[in-house]
Amino acid sequence: MAATIFAEKTETRLDNAERLCAAHGSRLTDLRRQVLGLVLEAARPVGAYDLLDGLRADKKGAAPPTVYRALDFLLEEGLIHKIERLSAFVGCTHTLDGSHAEAGHPHAAQFLICTGCGQVTELDDHGILHALIDATRQIGFTVHHSTVEAEGLCAACRDAATA
Amino acid sequence: MAATIFAEKTETRLDNAERLCAAHGSRLTDLRRQVLGLVLEAARPVGAYDLLDGLRADKKGAAPPTVYRALDFLLEEGLIHKIERLSAFVGCTHTLDGSHAEAGHPHAAQFLICTGCGQVTELDDHGILHALIDATRQIGFTVHHSTVEAEGLCAACRDAATA
DNA sequence: CCAAATATGTTACATTATAACGTGTCTTGA
DNA sequence: TCAAGACACGTTATAATGTAACATATTTGG
Numbered sequence: 001m002a003a004t005i006f007a008e009k010t011e012t013r014l015d016n017a018e019r020l021c022a023a024h025g026s027r028l029t030d031l032r033r034q035v036l037g038l039v040l041e042a043a044r045p046v047g048a049y050d051l052l053d054g055l056r057a058d059k060k061g062a063a064p065p066t067v068y069r070a071l072d073f074l075l076e077e078g079l080i081h082k083i084e085r086l087s088a089f090v091g092c093t094h095t096l097d098g099s100h101a102e103a104g105h106p107h108a109a110q111f112l113i114c115t116g117c118g119q120v121t122e123l124d125d126h127g128i129l130h131a132l133i134d135a136t137r138q139i140g141f142t143v144h145h146s147t148v149e150a151e152g153l154c155a156a157c158r159d160a161a162t163a
Numbered sequence: 164m165a166a167t168i169f170a171e172k173t174e175t176r177l178d179n180a181e182r183l184c185a186a187h188g189s190r191l192t193d194l195r196r197q198v199l200g201l202v203l204e205a206a207r208p209v210g211a212y213d214l215l216d217g218l219r220a221d222k223k224g225a226a227p228p229t230v231y232r233a234l235d236f237l238l239e240e241g242l243i244h245k246i247e248r249l250s251a252f253v254g255c256t257h258t259l260d261g262s263h264a265e266a267g268h269p270h271a272a273q274f275l276i277c278t279g280c281g282q283v284t285e286l287d288d289h290g291i292l293h294a295l296i297d298a299t300r301q302i303g304f305t306v307h308h309s310t311v312e313a314e315g316l317c318a319a320c321r322d323a324a325t326a
Numbered sequence: 327c328c329a330a331a332t333a334t335g336t337t338a339c340a341t342t343a344t345a346a347c348g349t350g351t352c353t354t355g356a
Numbered sequence: 357t358c359a360a361g362a363c364a365c366g367t368t369a370t371a372a373t374g375t376a377a378c379a380t381a382t383t384t385g386g
Binding site for chain 4: 327328329330331332333334337338339340341342343344345346348349350352353355356
């Protein structure tokens with residue numbers, strides 16, 4: 001009980017997440033909700049140990065497995081994504097914001113990491129996915145999951161750099 | 164001196180690598196050559212600490228920074244790639260095998276990771292790259308480097324599974 | 327040859343992640 | 357209802373991956 005209260009927008013997204021979980025028989029417990037909230041409130045990808053620090057505000061002495069288990073759950077539900085290049089986690093804008101909140105199967109997603117401001121943008125571009133599927137089918141490879149991450153400069157940071 | 168002798172095919176690729184380095188003023192030292200050799204001889208992606216064990220056959224007491232520095236060099240030269248999802252390294256088939264051995268600038272590459280046999284196949288598909296560039300340009304993002312990794316089953320493992 | 331740059335050795339530590347086992351809580355069906 | 361199993365969480369310890377910082381050696385260019 002007594003889970004941290006987040007900003008209203010975050011609470012809305014958490015409620016969405018809770019509905020999504022309920023819809024296919026899994027439970028967004030207080031702990032998981034809190035970890036997801038911490039991820040969503042961060043403007044940038046968050047590392048597991050940053051989340052642990054955040055948790056400890058509530059639960060002194062929390063240990064790594066607590067966070068990693070919550071993250072594993074959230075990943076499986078498709079509520080967050082892991083940015084491999086950063087060993088850090090972001091909320092899934094696709095499932096939590098849009099109206100297209102589907103069953104939490106892992107969907108193809110691409111991440112744009114701005115090396116200027118550190119923000120990560122999630123794309124859901126079918127062209128990229130199809131190009132990948134096409135190329136792999138030609139050599140008989142069957143894709144189950146794909147990781148697409150691009151590093152570069154977002155529009156704002158590029159403009160700031162050329163100014 | 165007295166760097167390990169690898170299989171003939173590996174030595175050929177190491178010689179290619181050495182030429183590539185010389186061509187733009189960097190040096191493939193004995194140590195770097197040995198680490199690259201260890202990567203190339205492995206049938207699968209190799210972790211840094213596996214490489215360290217391999218190194219220690221020659222140089223007892225070698226420490227992590229030795230391996231990581233060699234890896235950093237090889238990555239910069241484009242002679243190897245890091246598979247982020249595996250925290251492991253593979254030789255770059257593009258620069259080391261083909262005749263298209265260019266200056267070792269990082270080129271766009273995609274990796275297919277077979278969860279059956281653990282082998283990784285490197286693609287160099289322009290369709291994927293262009294799809295990514297197109298999608299990002301639309302939102303004003305400038306890509307400097309991209310990571311594309313797909314997990315799934317290679318043709319052989321898929322056939323074995325359906326049999 | 328000498329100085330600067332480059333490469334490597336060495337020690338210590340930071341960061342990320344998981345194994346293993348115990349305890350609590352939920353739920354479900356006899 | 358309540359016991360049994362499943363599920364979630366707590367706790368301790370440790371594994372795996374990666375770097376900082378500084379000392380030494382090697383190479384290269386003037």
